[in-house]
Amino acid sequence: MKIKSAEFETSAPTIASAPRWTLPEFAFIGRSNVGKSSLINLLTERNALAKASVTPGKTKLINFFRINTNWCLVDLPGYGYAKVNREDRADFNVAVANYIEKRDVLVHLFVLIDSRLTPQKIDLEFLNWLSTIDVAFSLVFTKTDKVSMNAVESNVALFKSTMKSFMTVSPKIFTSSSTTKRGRKEILDFIEAELARDKASA
Numbered sequence: 001m002k003i004k005s006a007e008f009e010t011s012a013p014t015i016a017s018a019p020r021w022t023l024p025e026f027a028f029i030g031r032s033n034v035g036k037s038s039l040i041n042l043l044t045e046r047n048a049l050a051k052a053s054v055t056p057g058k059t060k061l062i063n064f065f066r067i068n069t070n071w072c073l074v075d076l077p078g079y080g081y082a083k084v085n086r087e088d089r090a091d092f093n094v095a096v097a098n099y100i101e102k103r104d105v106l107v108h109l110f111v112l113i114d115s116r117l118t119p120q121k122i123d124l125e126f127l128n129w130l131s132t133i134d135v136a137f138s139l140v141f142t143k144t145d146k147v148s149m150n151a152v153e154s155n156v157a158l159f160k161s162t163m164k165s166f167m168t169v170s171p172k173i174f175t176s177s178s179t180t181k182r183g184r185k186e187i188l189d190f191i192e193a194e195l196a197r198d199k200a201s202a
Helices: 035-045 086-102 121-130 149-164 182-202
Strands: 004-013 025-030 062-067 072-076 106-114 139-141 173-175
Touching: 025 035, 025 086, 025 139, 035 062, 035 072, 035 139, 035 182, 062 086, 086 106, 106 121, 106 182, 121 149, 139 149, 149 173, 173 182
Parallel strands: 025 072, 025 106, 106 139, 139 173
Antiparallel strands: 004 062, 062 072
């Protein structure tokens, strides 16, 4: 897939204020500081499309980007940020959960995982919840340029093994690096195939 255009559409605090359209959406989520903004900028080849926050977790809105005029990339707030009060965190979690559970134009959710780390509790808890609802998702292991490929493969294998305790079928897995551009083609090819499938079933 060639990205010909990528334009910021709007930000929404809740699903109720999200765009009312029929564009198929592909959403990206992960814990704070996992490299989500860098991945979105890599995919779209727009260096400042998704502005990385200086303070991890500062971005709390759901951001919508119209891609090639016919589909939408959705940047969901990172889960697990700490510097908010309890009331704000509750609202944040409800907004994201509502989007993932109820957004009828959501085609696929990409969950970003830091490839440098062994399985983290916060990621596993989020994936455990995802496995209980009806949503198609895959994993994107980010920052693969920061460690050796042996370490990446070891952490991915350990993650897959750990997920077996609550998931019978392992999700599709991508590896990426915003520095080396690893994974860009594979993720975009996957989105292109999903768009074709979505159009055929409409």
